[in-house]
Amino acid sequence: MKNKYLFGGLIIVIFLGFMAYLFTQSNIKYESDFAKVMKEQKVVKATGSWVKDKSYVMDIQNRVFSFYMEDADGHQMKVVYNGSMPNNFASAQSIVVTGEYKDGCFQATNILTKCPSKYEGQNVQAVKTSNL
Amino acid sequence: MIGSIILTLALASSIIAMVMYYLGYRGYNNALNIGRLAYHVMAMLVFLAAALLEYLLITHQYSYRYVFEYSSNELKSGILMASFWGGQEGSFMLWLFLTSIVGLILQNYASKRGDLEPRVMSVFTLATSFILLMVSPMFKNPFVYLWAEPIFIGIKSINPNLVHLPFVQNFLFADASSNQQFVKMSTGLVSALTANGISVGQFVINGRGLNPQLTNFWMQIHPPILFSGFSMSTVPFCFAVAAMMKNDYKDWVKQSFPWLLAAAGILGLGIMLGGYWAYEMLGWGGYWAWDPVENSSLIPWLVAVAGIHTLLVQKKSQAKGDGIGKFAKTNLILMSMMYVLVIYSTFLTRSGVLGDASVHSFVNPGTIVYLFLMIFVGTFLLVGLGTLAYRWRYLTLHTKTDEGLLSRELSLFTASIVLCASATIILVGTSAPIFGHSVNAKFYNSMHIPIAIIIFFLNGLSLLLKWKDTKSHDLLKKSLPSIAASIVLTILIILFGGISDILVMLLVFSVTFSLIVNLEIAIKIIRGNKKMLGAYVAHIGIAIFLLGVIGSSIYGREKELDLVKGQPQEVFGYKLMFTGYEPIDNNSKYAFNIKCVKGDNAFTVSPIMYIADFNNSLMREPAIYSMATKDLYFSPLGYDDGSQTEGGGPAVSLSVGNTTNFGGAKITYQKFIPPDVNTMMGGGNFQLGAQLVVDKDGKTYNVQALMKKNGRQIEFVPVELKDANLRIQLQKMDPNTQKAEIVFSKINDDNTATAKPKEVLTIQASTKPFVNLVWTGVLIMVFGFFISVSRRLKESLS
Known part of the structure; x- marks a missing residue:
């Protein structure tokens, strides 16, 4: 009787404790408010959209890609990514960048583009109602 | 239309079967035959609906939305048939189809075992009713017409002879930014077409096609096997609830054992095939990325494996005359949770809650489906744990709970708890995005090294321990040879592999320990009753698997390379030279040839890249060169023609x-x-x-x-x-x-x-030492499961 609860309980306590610790260490929060991203300066997954009006730079030799992102409230920030432009970047509906805000720009280590996987659904707005 | 009617009738039959089976259980003997009939009618209707969907796909009937969305004229016949489960609606249909088959087998099985059938089948038909509700016209029905909701269809899919008709012009749209033309398919257009004597099938002549990542061999076998595992997971749940309904915990153990083993075996095989698919085709660089979709099928598997071991204890202690046996409550919880977690996995991956977190593409199906799936999970959780709460007092009073410290019972129980801890960790990590958090692979990896050490050590130990109690000097005497052998082997591996991490050393030790103990027993009994071999074969398989995991993930090396055409570069002792690219598969893909030379051994590998028409994205396929002790793995990253x-x-x-x-x-x-x-x-x-x-x-x-x-x-x-x-x-x-x-x-x-443009192919080259052991290990394990199934099947009749 005692042994079962002793061993079971011990394992549960150790692993759940370990998990809780690791979770606080390794978890990355999703953040859609760029004002917070810029203020807090810790590693987050910032979700927003690409500012297509502002210039972007793809430096092929150094493999640095930089562009501007904005959140729903219109806060904008510059994103610098060490890598090439993701293939479906231009058609992405929204972008998730992982990294932290440092030295005046968001240093991204990863870019995830969310594309309309059923393009017709989202295209309804993009398709201009200009009859041929 | 016909399809929706068939599915609605099937839903009605399923509900009738459920009610009748329940009444049968309550003592209305006439109801049992009606329930049986209703279940068979339901199964036949489901088969009919599945056949109809397959027929619509094969005959390219694009007036059905599902056919239009997930297939096209270009798909080869095997893939065309597999497009059945290319989308959500279809994968629910596959799940339903396989669950119906499982139900037929279960009905037959249960009817031969006393009064089992009405109880088990009334719970089982609850599950089929839910899945049928899911594909009913209210939710994710695969038989919806193309124009049910207005949809923009690319001009490529429209019959070119009809697009110029005057009345069609009102439905033509152009997208200025992409310069594409669309036809808005709506009820208005359909009535205009009908008025002119044109059917939708004549007007829309091609479908959108299947995601190119799915158009390969593995698509044809991985989903059916995985979903078979999901479907079979229903059965242990039903047996557990059925046992609690009757408040008799004697027979359910042996009756559910073969089902549990078979479900876990098939599910394990399905998970492994998914991993192999990812490794070979998708170019993730590995077989396991802790992706939510992978994780969510692993969680129920871990719970099932935990359950197998505690169920074994209950069976043994029943045989020794311990009343209902040990760990009855644990087993009832685990059996219920296995299926609840399968549904939860469906909820995670199909409801769109993980949209931001996974590389798998998810479509947000809307809040109604989200809520429905929540209700589905909630209902089964309630049924499972609710009946348990109802019987809790009885179970507590009738379970004997005394295990010696050095008993096989306790060590199996502890191992099960560790497996559940692993499942919990993966569950928490995978569910984190719901609460706006995410964890990375490190979270899972660093948790699972200690877990694996404990599990494999316990595995070896439990087999040296006797049931009930073991004297410590007996244990010492018995375990000394195996421990000595595994220490020698571990030292050899450490020296040979250059291992420096203490945790990895411990892991190697506990895995070799488990391997040796199991091998020893297996060799002892191989001349006797071969049916007894199952567990040991499965353990040997999983130990081999883990050695493969250690080799390929901890000792693999990887390097990103820019290969300039014609200029050899050296990596991992191989001279690599990019020699140019060539079109393959009717010019739809490009193979980038890399010549590899090491000593006398020369070979060419060809990773593939292409732009898929389907989503206008760059697709990459790795090239793998397999050798006896390692794989060389080449992932293409990009190509620059220098201009x-x-x-x-x-x-x-x-x-x-x-x-x-x-x-x-x-x-x-x-x-x-x-x-x-x-x-x-x-x-x-x-x-x-x-x-x-x-x-x-x-x-x-x-x-x-x-x-x-x-x-x-x-x-x-x-x-x-x-x-x-x-x-x-x-x-x-x-x-x-x-x-x-x-x-x-x-x-x-x-x-x-620089005068001449340089052609540069960027690749990631990596070595995967002993990755073969990963696949063979799992296959051996699955084989072991099925040896056990045949043994337990025989016992279930006694």
Whole structure:
């Protein structure tokens, strides 16, 4: 009787404790408010959209890609990514960048583009109602 | 339409079967036959619906939305048939179809075992009713017509002979930015077509096709096997609830054992095939990425494996006359949770809650489906744990709970709890995105090294321990040879593999310990009753699997390389040379050939890249060169034909009014230079470009960066400002948005002197030592499961 609860309980306590610790260490929060991203300066997954009006730079030799992102409230920030432009970047509906805000720009280590996987659904707005 | 009717009738039959079976359980003996009949009717209707969906796909009936969305004329027959489960609606149909088959087998099985059938089947039909509700016209029905909701269809899918008809013109739309034409398919267009005697099937002549990542061999076998595992997971749940309904915990153990083993075996096989698919085709660089979709099928598997071991204890202690046996409550919880977690896995991956977190593409199915799946999970959780709560007191009073410290019972129980801890960790990590968090692979990896150490050690230990109690000096005597052997083996592996991490050393030790103990027992009994071998074979398999995991993940090396065409580079002792690319598969893909040489051994590997029409994205497929002790793995990352880097500088995208800096000069895009519209429309020669103002060292220059069209040739005219040491060349210009991409470079920059463009293939090369053990290990394990199934099947009749 005692042994079962002793061993079971011990394992549960150790692993759940370990998990809780690791979770606080390794978890990355999703953040859609760029004002917070810029203020807090810790590693987050910032979700927003690409500012297509502002210039972007793809430096092929150094493999640095930089562009501007904005959140729903219109806060904008510059994103610098060490890598090439993701293939479906231009058609992405929204972008998730992982990294932290440092030295005046968001240093991204990863870019995830969310594309309309059923393009017709989202295209309804993009398709201009200009009859041929 | 017919399909929806069939499915609705099937739902009705399923509910009738459920009610009748329940009444049968309550003692209405006539109801049992009706329930049985209703279940068979339901199964036949489901088969009919599945056959109909397959028929619609094979005959390309694009007037059905599902057929249009997930198949096309170009798909080869095998893949075309597999497009059945290419989308959500279809994968629910697959789940339903397989669950119905499982139900037929279960009905037959249960009818031969006392009064089991009405109880088990009334719970089982609850599950089929839920899945049928899911594919009913209310939710994710695969038989919806194309025009049920207005949908924009690319002009490519429309019959070219009909698109010019006058009444069609009102439904044509153009997207200016992508220059594509669409037809808006709606009830209005359908009635106009019908009025003109044209069917939708004649009008829409091709479908959108299947995601290119799915158009391969594994698509044909991985989902059916995984879903078979999911379907079979229903059965242990039903047995557990059925046992609690009767409040008799004697027979359910042996009756559910073969089902639990078979479900876990098939589920394990399905998970492994998914991993192999990812490794071989998707180019994730490995077989396991802790992706939510992978994780969510692993969680129920871990719980099932935990359950197998505690169920074994209950069975043994029953046989020894311990009443209902040990760990009855644990087993009831685990059996219930296994299926609840399967549904939860469906909820996670199908409801869109993980949208941001996974590389698998998810479609948000809307809040109704979200809520429905929540209710589905909630119902089964409630049924499972609710009945348990109801019987809790009885179970507590009738379970004997005394295990010796050195007993096989306790060590199996502990191992099960560790497996559950692993499942919990993965569950928490995978569910984190629901609460706005995410964890990375490190979270899972660092948790699972200690877990694996404990599990494998316990595995070896439990087999040395006797049931009930073991004297410590007996244990010592018995375990000494195996421990000594595994220490020797571990030291050899450590020295040979150059292991320095203490945790990895411990892991190697506990895995070899488990391997040796199991091998020893297996060799002892191989001459006797071979049916007893199951557990040991499965353990040997999983130990081999883990050795493969250690080898391939901890001792793999990887390196990113830029391979310039014709120039050999050395990596991991191999000379690699990019020799050029060639079109394959009817020019739809490109194979990039890399010649590899090591000593006398020369071979060519060809990773593949192509732009898929389906989603206009670059797709990459790795190339793998397998050897006995390791795989060489080449993931393509990109290809540069050298034409773009000619200017040397970065390309800058500017809109009118934007300013940028380059080499101390301030450059402003002042205005757009428009083309002459009439000549452009007429197909004549024209030019367009950007009017730029350059400020440098107090001087101002006015520059025109132009694109000229001359006949069929398009030329971007470079401009050189010698005083400002600046070269400007337009690279791209969008006349609609007036957005320009311009390359700036310094004139005296050495880079511009490079005469010949360099073709560069960027790849990630890696070695995967002993990755073969991963696959063979799992296959051996699954084989072991099925030896046990055949043994337990026989016992279940006694």
